[in-house]
Amino acid sequence: MILKKISLINFRNLKKQTINLDKKTNIFIGDNAQGKTNILESIYFLALTKSYRTNDSNLINKEEDFTKVKGEIKDISIFKNLSVELVNDQKKVKINNNEINKIADYITNLNVVLVSPEDINILQGTPAERRNFLNIELSQLSKNYIKKYNEFNKILKIRNNYLKMLYNSSNPDKRYLDSLTENLIDREIDIYQERKRFIDLINNNVSKIYEDIIGIKGFYITYETNIEFDNFETNYLKEKLIKKYNDSLKKEIENGMTLYGPHRDDLKFLINNDDIKIFGSQGQQKVGIIALKLSEIPIFQEFTNSYPIILLDDVFSELDIKTRNKLINYIPDNIQVIITSNDTKGINKKFLENAKIFKVVKGKIIEKVGDNNGK
Ligand SMILES: Nc1ncnc2c1ncn2[C@@H]1O[C@H](COP(=O)(O)OP(=O)(O)OP(=O)(O)O)[C@@H](O)[C@H]1O
Ligand SMILES: [Mg+2]
Incomplete structure (x- = not known):
């Protein structure tokens, strides 16, 4: 899928502007x-419909009382207009100008994979992260996941x-x-x-990619549930869960909460063991x-028959050249990539050659016409 155009009003320090994006590589350059x-x-x-680094209210420009982000996407040959708006703690989400009440019906429309400095929290942070x-x-x-997950949270409460x-x-x-x-x-x-x-699927690729980038074998992820399962078949899970809740009834009543379940899941990132x-x-x-x-x-x-949009926030500045080159080999050619960086120096030629380059100065975005040679 491709994000053709994005319009922003009062989003943080970005006041009002429209950005026409290239269907392949887009680079946003600017000082800190x-x-x-x-x-x-x-x-x-x-x-x-939410940020990965803050609460909704911080996204609204400090001098204003609302923000709106609109985007025009193209997926295969279908065009859609998406928008998310925050006004006085209220969020309005629309597809083609029709308000959507269930977030589950919205967020499968535009898929993104973000690589950002905050990601390190996935490794170093709490299980909740x-x-x-x-x-x-x-x-x-x-869609099934988000539906079931929302229902799960309601019932859990x-x-x-x-x-x-x-x-x-x-x-x-006890019947209730x-x-x-x-x-x-x-x-x-x-x-x-679904988590399993x-x-x-991640484990099918991840250790090969890791080894290719850094030359170390044996990187993988384990799924750490707080109930020990031998497999993830429906009938087995059902029996196991019924037994677990039966056996833990006294303990759960004493604690006043559900002690076992996917709300206590964790992941481990291992190299060998x-x-x-x-x-x-x-x-x-x-x-x-x-x-x-x-x-x-x-x-x-x-899963979706379409590539996600790749967002790379300041990824290149921190990696050595060899690692950068390896990294970009894993980004397919016909995929939309949006990159930020302080300058173009650290960005690979492969990206720079056909990239659309924008300069960002004090919240204003300027398209750098005809300058795609990396200077
Ligand atoms: N709600 C807000 N209203 C106004 N300005 C804001 C708001 N939230 C953040 N800012 C400002 O936006 C500015 C730009 O932030 P941003 O994180 O995009 O910088 P950046 O260009 O990525 O910089 P760096 O290269 O250091 O990562 C910051 O100076 C910040 O103070
Ligand atoms: Mg930044």
Whole structure:
């Protein structure tokens, strides 16, 4: 898919402008704090209706009280206009000017894979950040996932409240709890299966990419559920979950919360058997994340029949030339890429030759006409 055009109003320091993007490579050049990352963030916001680095309210320009991001996308031969608008804590999401009430119906329309300095949190941050990674990617890939995940969260909240109530109740009604547990398990099975499938698909590519970039064998990801499963088949999962919740009833009532389930999942990033978070060098960790993101590209293609848009925030400045060259080999030719960088020096020729280059100065974007020789 291609983002042909994006229009911004009051998005952070970007006041009002329209950017016509090239269907292949786009490079935004500028000094620090000019608005380069804000541009990528606005595209991410258009795709996912939220930012990866802050709350909604911080996205609105400080002097204004609303922001709107509009985009025109082309997927195969279908054109769509998407928009996301924030006004007074309210979010309006539209496709072709029709308001969409369910986010699940919106976010599969524009798919992005972002590589940014914040990604290191996937490795170094809390399990919640790794689950967030899974949720974001799977929400783009699967309508079923986001639907089941939203339902799961609603039921989980009710079940937790009910467990708290049972703790204080002298004559508890377990039947209601049983029906909540049954509904919860139904959603959990899908979440477990979709996460497992996604991680397996990543593992099909990721160690090869990692080895190719950095010359080290044996990089892979493990799916760490807080219930031990022998496999992820529906009937097996169902039985196992029913038993787990039965066996843990007393403990869950005492704690007033659901102790087992995909809301406690985690991921581990390993080289052979060593946790890269503990043993990996900074470079090894950075490349690990890049390999992870690159390994997603063919998965998007397979699931959606279309490549995602690749957003590379300041990726080149921190990598040595050899690593940069290896990295770009994994970006297919017919894919749209949007890159930010302080200058064009660090960017590979392959990208520069046909790129559309923009300069970003104090929140203003200027197209550099006829200058694509990297100077
Ligand atoms: N809500 C907001 N209203 C106005 N300005 C904002 C808002 N949020 C952020 N900014 C400003 O936007 C500017 C540009 O930020 P951005 O992260 O895009 O910089 P950048 O060009 O990517 O810089 P660097 O090269 O350092 O990463 C910053 O100076 C920041 O203070
Ligand atoms: Mg930046």
